[in-house]
Amino acid sequence: TDSTEEIVNSLNQNGGLVHWVNIQTLDRHVVKAAEKIFKFHQLTTEDILNTNHLPKLDVFEDHCFLIMKIFTYSEGKKRFDYEHVGVLLFEDSLLLLQEYPGDIFDTVRLKIKEGSGSIRKGKSDYLFYVLIDTLVDHYLEIMEEMRERAERMENSLLEGEDSVTLNEIIKMKRQMNRMRKFTFPLITEVKKIKTEPPSFFDKSTLTYMEDVFDHLYLLNTNFEYLRERLMDLINLYHYKLSENTNQVMKVLTVVSTIFIPITFVAGLYGMNFQDMPELGWKYGYPAAMGVMAAIAGGMIYYMRRKGWM
């Protein structure tokens, strides 16, 4: 079949000391075929096929099994997707299974090329390190983009711009929560490599792994920071709305408080009683105007003192 060919193809393509096999589909038959070739546990297959599974790292006697997610975040598209990835590490080969065809291998290949000659001699464990490192760096980049976007939104709110809507903030919070859910377990899981490393894991690779732990810790800190930031953003939105409502109320109150009483006075002299002496007075009209001006002035004075005008 098409998928089996792909396996053979990758085996040939990477026929060096370490076999890299990249299966870019999570079709049950393909994974089952890989299970037979690489002889891993049936439950591992189930975990690979369950695309809702949380990240985890299982260390077995002769191999490791890692579940991770690849995220695609694009501010332009405002969509946020993730892809299920399973990695099986054996002494002399690495099997990467991912949901959709993607370019993650290109970045890894690039990183390995970038690495100095001394690094190239690395075995499958080093490849494993580069893979995790690439993904964690990728997470950090997405976090940084999110953080920058949150900062821009906060600045817009602080400057009183209308461009930030509640929906936008809420959607960003949802993205952050989903990403957190699918990366958080990794922080503890990857540590297993340190406490119980597989027999074929080189000590020097563990030194490199320290760098990954550092980055995972940074990721965790950045999540907490972004989370607080988004909470602050929502609160800020709410406070700004309260301030706006308060200001709207003030204008309504100022206008009503000035005009309602004097409208009453005008209404008073609009009554049609036959016997209203004021109406015949010579200065009746200017006097009424004066009374109204006095009332309005008093109200304005009162509200000025209150700081509402």
Next chain:
Amino acid sequence: TDSTEEIVNSLNQNGGLVHWVNIQTLDRHVVKAAEKIFKFHQLTTEDILNTNHLPKLDVFEDHCFLIMKIFTYSEGKKRFDYEHVGVLLFEDSLLLLQEYPGDIFDTVRLKIKEGSGSIRKGKSDYLFYVLIDTLVDHYLEIMEEMRERAERMENSLLEGEDSVTLNEIIKMKRQMNRMRKFTFPLITEVKKIKTEPPSFFDKSTLTYMEDVFDHLYLLNTNFEYLRERLMDLINLYHYKLSENTNQVMKVLTVVSTIFIPITFVAGLYGMNFQDMPELGWKYGYPAAMGVMAAIAGGMIYYMRRKGWM
């Protein structure tokens, strides 16, 4: 009696290597009868009969005792019930006591049939694993349904639809809380099987139990996620309400601010003073109209600048 017959019946029906006994009532007399036959502790009986008891797992020398809940969640009915279940595991038999007659055994039987031949040789401990696994998977399904419903509600709110009411959200929160209360203790309790397994527990079954721990961890993570989601949902509802109140206030203020002052002007020239020169002017009426238009225009300009119109 009817219930004793049921016990005998189940014993016969499952007369293989492992005895499965399923008692579908928590009548005191029936449980007491089972206590005598299976020789478990009197306090165990009390725990089985106390339908408010939290989930727990007691590991004794020659048997295990597990308390769990079965939930029935149905979005259509909008009801949420739970059922008290006690499981007693002996070396060669398993006793399941549940509050109401139900179909949980069917699912378990199906799972066992699904399992490959190598699994069928399993003893009571494997049956125990399948039972717990079935229940935890069941919990996860309910969680997933809840999560989907919460997501639909959030989307409705974000799109400004009126279909989501506070009562609905609050009721869902209550269901989630109740479910959490009756599943949370399980997460720590089931771990006891690993730290102090009973003597007759097979090592291979413990490997399968790892899968249950994974799922319980996932359950816990999903609870936290759903909980945060419902909190966000309630807050979103509140923010949307504040936004709505703010908008209502703005309309009131706009209308009042434009019309109250000009109504005053109209009232002014409705006064009946004998000596009001403006009333006799040729262009008095258009002039008054002009003044009113100017006032209204000024107010509109002010509120446009404020962004209220």
Next chain:
Amino acid sequence: TDSTEEIVNSLNQNGGLVHWVNIQTLDRHVVKAAEKIFKFHQLTTEDILNTNHLPKLDVFEDHCFLIMKIFTYSEGKKRFDYEHVGVLLFEDSLLLLQEYPGDIFDTVRLKIKEGSGSIRKGKSDYLFYVLIDTLVDHYLEIMEEMRERAERMENSLLEGEDSVTLNEIIKMKRQMNRMRKFTFPLITEVKKIKTEPPSFFDKSTLTYMEDVFDHLYLLNTNFEYLRERLMDLINLYHYKLSENTNQVMKVLTVVSTIFIPITFVAGLYGMNFQDMPELGWKYGYPAAMGVMAAIAGGMIYYMRRKGWM
């Protein structure tokens, strides 16, 4: 004195294998007298007399000292009181000191009678267990009553009834807080019996104590659950109030937005200018009425679309 008589009386009354002494006053002289007879530490006396002391359990070489509270909760009276209780357990006697005369002993005696014959052979340690068990069960009952009341209040709020006031909720929260303060330490304190049991404590009694730990854990879980519930209740009250304010505002805005503009139009034609051509028109009046109807209709259409009517 009267109190010394009471001691002697109780000693006689319970002249079996285990001496139960129940002192139903915390008068300093009485407690001091008991201190001399039972030879306990002077600081123990101070703790018994300090009715604000938190619950604790001190395990000494030849005796235990327990401080607990008895709560009286009555929904009818809406009062909530508690009573300071000290328990001293020796190998062959148990001394119970309580603030006011009460019926706790009756319940304990009943429990012991209920227990099967095998239990009656128990020594002071078993009596101690029954006493703690009785109190913890008592706490659980009060919790359950509180929970039911909170549920009733929540249902009333959800159904929009006016019967629930903020004051009622706040008072219930205070009661819960006070009860929590005086039972929470017990959860950790009673565990001391397990980690460092006194020499005269029978192993079988420790098995029974497991039941108490279970119930204390349940108590703790129920507290958390009730606490969250009361928080939710207060928030629900707040949300309902916001919803109500929003609705009140809507009615005000609807009425004002419809009538303020047309009142202005009416005011316009109530002006007394000599030269207002419209006033002389044949269909002036119906035309004005039409304009007003059009304005009102437009406003109604606008607010219908906004969903405010």
Next chain:
Amino acid sequence: TDSTEEIVNSLNQNGGLVHWVNIQTLDRHVVKAAEKIFKFHQLTTEDILNTNHLPKLDVFEDHCFLIMKIFTYSEGKKRFDYEHVGVLLFEDSLLLLQEYPGDIFDTVRLKIKEGSGSIRKGKSDYLFYVLIDTLVDHYLEIMEEMRERAERMENSLLEGEDSVTLNEIIKMKRQMNRMRKFTFPLITEVKKIKTEPPSFFDKSTLTYMEDVFDHLYLLNTNFEYLRERLMDLINLYHYKLSENTNQVMKVLTVVSTIFIPITFVAGLYGMNFQDMPELGWKYGYPAAMGVMAAIAGGMIYYMRRKGWM
């Protein structure tokens, strides 16, 4: 100098088995002089002089060093001050350095006199215990005063009295926070005495110290309780304000909804159109009155049903 005299004076005054030295100033020269006489570390001096230092207990080989605060809380004055205190405990002497002259020694002296004869034989370690015990009791008293004041404020708010202002609550919260900041570390610090007691510390004194740990635990619990209480108080204030705003809005809405429509009707028949047939009708005026009454009645009925009147 004056301060050196003070040292000598105190040395003489307390020339018993244990030397008590009380320096009632934190002047650098005086403390430096004491450093030379008592031979403690230069960093200890720095900690004594740094009046912002948090409480701590350092246990050295031959002496202990304790930093605490004395609080002065007075509801009348509504001021809240604290004083920096350093205590140095040697095998045969105790050096107490405090910021301002005060009466703490009087209370300690009183406590020692109160203690029975067996206690008087105590060495410096016992004096140390009495000193800490006195301070912790002092903290508990202040906490109790605060709690009572908070309770009074809460009751006032619940009964709808206007006497409680937000400023008052906020100021109390600040006092509580400051006190918490400067007593909280003590809870863990004093425990050091138990885990690593200095060589000259008597075992019997450690038994007495248990009492201090108890009180510190109580202090901690009371802080949490008071903190929650103040939070509840602020929230209660906020809820009461919301309720008040809601009620104010209701009155405005009721009055506006009744009178705005009928004012429009009155305005309608105040128009000056020449051809308004209703004006000439015999029962035109009573009919208009009837229409207004009907409108007002309808509005009143609607708002009664809504529960706003």
Next chain:
Amino acid sequence: TDSTEEIVNSLNQNGGLVHWVNIQTLDRHVVKAAEKIFKFHQLTTEDILNTNHLPKLDVFEDHCFLIMKIFTYSEGKKRFDYEHVGVLLFEDSLLLLQEYPGDIFDTVRLKIKEGSGSIRKGKSDYLFYVLIDTLVDHYLEIMEEMRERAERMENSLLEGEDSVTLNEIIKMKRQMNRMRKFTFPLITEVKKIKTEPPSFFDKSTLTYMEDVFDHLYLLNTNFEYLRERLMDLINLYHYKLSENTNQVMKVLTVVSTIFIPITFVAGLYGMNFQDMPELGWKYGYPAAMGVMAAIAGGMIYYMRRKGWM
């Protein structure tokens, strides 16, 4: 190049027992050159160049590597910057790399001069201590400035001044969060020196380090305190806004409730019905005035009793 000269220069300038090298740029070439001279790990170089890296302390066999931040906080400028600093400590030399040229060395040099003669004999480890101590003291000073500013803002709000804006509080919260993010990890990182000190670290220096731990603990406590304070500040702002809105509403309601009904009465007698008997009554006008006064009086009485006037 210019940067290499700088290295040589610093080496000469400090040609005593301990070499201090201060590189005031994080140019890749310069750091790479330093890497070759001082022979540290390539990953260390990466950490130095990554200016977003969180603080950390790595203890290697023959050297330590510390990452810290220097903050510049200036209330006047209202800007808040930070600078990335890397410190490499070897047995006989200390390498300090900082992002921008700055004066931190001056303060350190001053501190060393201030230290007594006995301290001057210190090796590189003592210099390391002084450096950390200087930075932590610097953090504490900034915290203190922030705390004072927050207190001034709180006092202004409590006294009802308008000078404090939400934007100002939010910006301060952001500064605090950023500072917290970049100092918090230090608290745990610096402890590593105690648990696994490098071989060349003198025991006496570790005693001095205790002082640093004390200050870091104080820093942590102060952060929590400031954080709570800023939260309280934001809440206070919100409460004050609610109070203000409530007061604005009250004035609107009072004015509307008094004038709207009496304006209706005036409008009533402004109607032009031919047959309105009241208009012809002798005391019709005073009677109407009386009715209006009665209505207004009733409203005023009602609102006085409610406490709204």
